[in-house]
Amino acid sequence: MAPHTPSSSKLHSPPPYEDQTSPYFLPSSDNPGVQLVTQQLNGSNYINWNRSMITALMAKNKLAFVDGSIQRPLHSDLLYAQWLRCNSMVVSWLRNSVVPEISSSIMYIDDASLIWSDLRDRFSQGNFARICQLKQQLLTLKQGSEDVGAYFTKLRILWDEYKDFQPARWCTCDSCRCHSSRKWSEFQMQECSMQFLIGLNPSYSQIRSQIISTTPLPSLQKIFALVLQEERQRSIEQQSPVISTEIQGSMINATGTARGRGGKGKFLCTNCGKTSHTVDKLFELIGYPPGYGRGRGKSQGYSTEGNRSINQMSAPKAAVFPQGSPALSTSDMAKMISYLQTQMQVSSSPAPAQQISAPTKADVYNFGGVSPSVIASPPFSGSFTGDCDWEG
Structure with a gap:
């Protein structure tokens, strides 16, 4: 019987720093100058920055270097050099993700896990104080002069952070029959929906009453879609009379005509409002043409100056003085x-006169x-x- 030999896969298994699934692996695209998050930590945005950094480090497979999962190995360990490379890379990412003032305060900390814990101790607020602050902001949040989209975005930002501080209810029974986790999530969504409806302006009271009377209550996304549709419909109704008036005025000014009954076009004068002529043919402004109104008492001059001279000639004789x-x-x-x-x-007698x-x-x-x-x-x-x- 032939002796048992280990499989070739075990004999030729790559080291951890060459395995792409290992935290010790560093692809060529990683470099110390990369900024993992777009919003740098400035002290007041630690909660949002913390969640963004956790997501980015998980995508890079380097979260174990900041949460304490991978400790610093001994100098005699074969992975010490590779750990030092990965740790230095994460330290550079952390320094690039904070403002320069905070970066200078962590410049002399070489361990990524120590930098992570130091930032948490300095900028992480107490849960109770932050919950009170978020609750106060939620109670005073109103739509005001903002549109529905901007108001809904502010509400979701505050509500998601407030919900993150609340404990999650997990099922305690042996075989899950109560669905407590799903019910708790639905309750949170209903609370957020009611807060959204309460903060709307009084002009949305009708649509708010229709949504509240609906059984069961629609989801938060559906409620937002209904209110947004109402806002867009109102904007269309407000713009329609203005648009029709502007179009009608531009058509009249461009063509000089207006539609009468029966669809027949008529001339329209923008000076006097009559439909027998246009403003560019108004004789009172441009003067009467020669021979116009002869025998009907109309003046026969074409220009307005000629009309004045003719009127002066027909004036009483005493006016020549x-x-x-x-x-x-x-x-x-x-x-x-x-x-x-x-x-x-x-002149009348042929005889010579004195x-x-x-x-x-x-x-x-x-x-x-x-x-x-x-x-x-x-x-x-x-x-x-x-x-x-x-x-x-």
Whole structure:
């Protein structure tokens, strides 16, 4: 019978530092400059930092170097050199994961487990004090001016930390029939759901009443989805009238038309609001075209300046006298009227008539600086007796 020989797998088993499942294994991607967590420890965020570091060290398979599972071996141990390499790597990661002020205080500690315990003793608060602080923050947490998403995120951060401090109820019976662990978890979720509904603004009272009256109570994620849907629906209802008004105004300004009854397009003036024309064709602003309204009392000038001149020509004759001219005396008026009557008789009679000298420059000055040629014929005929009823 052949002697028993050990299997080849046992004879050629790799050392621990070459086994990828061993804590002593260091892949090429690991280096001392790596920062395992994005949020560095600053003293007040120790609980969140601690949980993040535990997760990162477990992913690196190096948690045993900080929780005391692997102690420092003797110098004569074959794994001492490899332990020293792994320990130095974890120490570098811990120093990179804290702020510079805290890093300088642990610079001369070479054991990763000692650094871990030192940070825990310095920054870990007492459970009772922290629970009271979290409970107070939960009771005073309200939505306020924040949206539903931001309010829900704050609540979950506080509630998860508060739940972590509470003891977990485990089943004590021999064969589990009470499901105490599941019931305790459901109770925690119901408490968080009620806290979320209580902190909502009063405007969500209707949706809150509908959720509370539901049996059984929906899950926390379902409640958050319902409230978030209500918030989005309200935002759509508030924006709809504004959007429709802006679109309608932009269409009117762009095309100059508005839809009337029966779907037919009509012109719409943005100046007067009438539908017979547009603002770029409003005659009161751009002037009337030549020949417009002839025979109906409309002015025939195209521009507004022409309209003013035509209106001035059709004004009463007294309007041609310059403003501020001196008043005419009775004798001056009589001379002027006599001169005009003589000119009318000369033009209407073929026989030679007595020539009356035209007013001199001095007479024109006495008339108020107005030349007789610019004064039209008076609207009366016949002889003048000399009596002027202008004096009363």
